[in-house]
Amino acid sequence: METVNRERMSAKLFPALKSLKGKLSEAEIGNAVAACAEGYSFPTNLDRDPPIGGLAPKTQAQLMHEALQETWDDARFSSALAQQSERRLS
Secondary structure: OOOOOHHHHHHHHHHHHHHOEOOEOHHHHHHHHHHHOOOOOOOOOOOOOOOOOOOOOOOHHHHHHHHHHOOOOHHHHHHHHHHHHHHHOO
16 A cells, blocks of 8 residues: 655745745645645544644644745754654553
8 A cells, every 4th residue: 555755745845835936826825735645534543632722633734834934944843844753652
């Protein structure tokens, strides 16, 4: 079965989207994020990745949108992605 490394794809897409901010519409950015980042919170380890302010933990897509909105640098985003992936392990 084939798998897609969405963490790696998201880390590669983030700098490009950041540089295109203002040139792409919010819908275009949303489409790129939806095509790349994981938009579903599960499976995850709820003991290590508890929901904060909702019923499910933050998705990769939500993390990427937050990072773009707050103009994180690439290293901070990559680190946050890696930490999120680590918490999802059982």
